[in-house]
Amino acid sequence: MTLTAPAAAPSPVRGRGVAIGAAGLAVLLGALDTYVVVSVLEDIMRSVDIPINRIQLATPIITWYLLGYIAAMPLLGRLSDRFGRRLVLQASLALFIVGSVLTALAHTVPEVLVGRVVQGVASGALLPVTLALAADLWSARRRAAVLGWVGAAQELGSVLGPVVGVGVVTLVHNHFSSVPRDDAWRVVFWINVPLALIAMLLLQFTVPKRAVTKQKVDVVGGLLLAVALGLSVIGLYNPEPDGTDVLPPNGAWLLLGAAVAFVLFAVWERFARTKLIDTEGMRVRPFLAACAASVCAGAALMVTLVDVEIYARAVLERDGVAAVLTLVRFLLALPVGAILGGFLATRIGDRVVSVAGLLVAAGGYVLISMWPTDVLSAHYLGFLPALDTSLAIAGLGLGLVIGPLSSAALRAVRLSQAGIASALLVVARMSGMLIGVAALTTFGFYRLTTILDTMPAIAPQGDITKTIVAMARRTQEAYALMFGEVFLVTAGICLVGAVFALFVAGRRDESEQSPTDAEETLVPSR
Structure with missing residues (x-):
């Protein structure tokens, strides 16, 4: 053609x-x-x-x-x-x-x-x-x-x-x-x-x-990978975490099936003439670094979406819509960070902005981990609301990395592989979300039980109302301590992501095609 x-x-x-x-x-x-x-x-x-x-x-x-x-x-x-x-x-x-x-x-x-x-x-x-x-x-x-x-x-x-x-x-x-x-x-x-x-x-x-190319598509490999990813999703998503089981019922068997499917996919890719993921022309290390950083960013994102709402209910005593609205500060900062991160990356490079974004997010989570039980009345510098500010910093940091990590991953592959590369990057982020929330939710509930066991017991008082209030206060403090640890771990995950981001494709790493090549692979819309 x-x-x-x-x-x-x-x-x-x-x-x-x-x-x-x-x-x-x-x-x-x-x-x-x-x-x-x-x-x-x-x-x-x-x-x-x-x-x-x-x-x-x-x-x-x-x-x-x-x-x-x-x-x-x-x-x-x-x-x-x-x-x-x-x-x-x-x-x-x-x-x-x-x-x-x-x-x-x-x-x-x-x-x-x-x-x-x-x-x-x-x-x-x-x-x-x-x-x-x-x-x-x-x-x-x-x-x-x-x-x-x-x-x-x-x-x-x-x-x-x-x-x-x-x-x-x-x-x-x-x-x-x-x-x-x-x-x-x-x-x-x-x-x-x-x-x-x-x-x-x-x-x-x-x-x-x-223009339609003559390259073939590895349908068998795609289906094997789909089975592996599908079993992983069902095996990792636990709708009722209780602090004792990381996985849902039958989760271990589902993940075993996923592992078998991944092995079959790897074997198929090793010997198939047409590969779903063709590493020819791909700079593997920078691409994997971008995916690994995306896993960390995804884990931090999902932990925030789940745990901040629970925190609002358990510690701030907010119900329903009010608990969900606590996340608005974080959610609004994400798209703002995404736009800003893309703008900065075109000027100072994908690697710099990716590392900086994850460091900013880590700083935000450190602040969140130090929330007191009366965080609604706490302020930074005397006038910045602690809850709003720390959530906005974390969201801004995670938003900053969206464009640069995508750009870095695409720098590492040929334009003819951009579709599969983008898909793998998004899969990495989603996998991080599932793994992160499964692991940290279980860790959190385990720590909650441990914290409650080590706290002094509430002695019965003559006034039953005072006893109930004291017990509620004790539970509230335990939740605050537990979430402090969870978000401190989340900060650590962001730091690990920043280390991975050091190895993504930098500004000097250009794709195999020049700016005009993109025009030559396309024909006008009819």
Whole structure:
């Protein structure tokens, strides 16, 4: 197939800002869907007859989505290397529509699970393929800023997702009486249909068409890796951590199955002619360093999302929405950090910003680990609220590394491998989230039990009310001490990530192609 030279037709780079903006909207849509279910989970439970006091029965709605999201990501990323970013993005959005319709029509738990798995598979392709699209359209020196904006769109979904869910359900309750109250949550998923169609249309007219290459795709390797990742997700996600078991029931067997699948994948990749992950032309050490740093950043992120809310309930005595809103400071700082980190990385380098971001995050977690039980009245420098400031610092630090780590990983591979490389980087981050929260939640509950056992017992007092208050205060202090240790460990994880970041591809490490090469691998959209 003859490629269209830049001189013969309008350069696709002219409209690349619009193209990445359209793809970024698709990323935001997928991110919203990831987090929106949190705010409508109880409504879904009522519709599929799950008792509200048996919330553990609803956890597969989340875990199966994660399964689809992570498992199919590497294969879909590789398919985008073969068939082009636009085609895979549009196919993923079409599949996303199918999953949304299945979820909206579901009346039983299995039906909801099927819909969520399909949505997860579709959403899993949107972020890595958009990152790869940025690599296609921008040179290695300039793409970090763009990757920061894409990362900001992803993180913005974590802020807006729950808000959108609550907002849509409230709007339906108040203004659409014809919709049964228990079915209002379905509108959240029906809305995905027109939004995804709009995104597909925008992609058609903005994202340049890539010339289809003759390289083959290792479907067998992709499926083996999908099985391994899927079993890992189910084996690591424990919906009811109690401080004694790190893994859920049967988790050890599932992880054993995952290990077998990983071994089979490695053997297949060793002897297969067509490989899913082709290391030819890849600078392996810098790429693995970027993935390792992403694992650490992901672990810190997920621990924060889970434990700050629990802290708000147990120590600050906040309930429901108030506990969730405690995270807003952290969540808002993430996209701000992502944009700032990308901007800085284009000027001083990916490695410098990645290391600095993780060090800033570590400092934030050290401050969080020192929260007193009356943190709401504590201030830094006399006027900075301690809780808000420390959460914002941690979020800003983790946000700073999003663009630079993505850019560094893409520097280490050829453009023809950008899809699979981006997918592996996102998988690394998600794996860190699962491993981090599983390990540190178990550690935290274990330490809580130990701390309570070593604290002086509360002697019975004549006034039963005073005894109850004293016991509650004792438990509150134990939780504060426990979370202090958990967040101190989280700071250590960020420091380890900073060490890994020292070995990522630096500013002088250029990709195999020049800035104009990206234009020569694309033809204008038709």
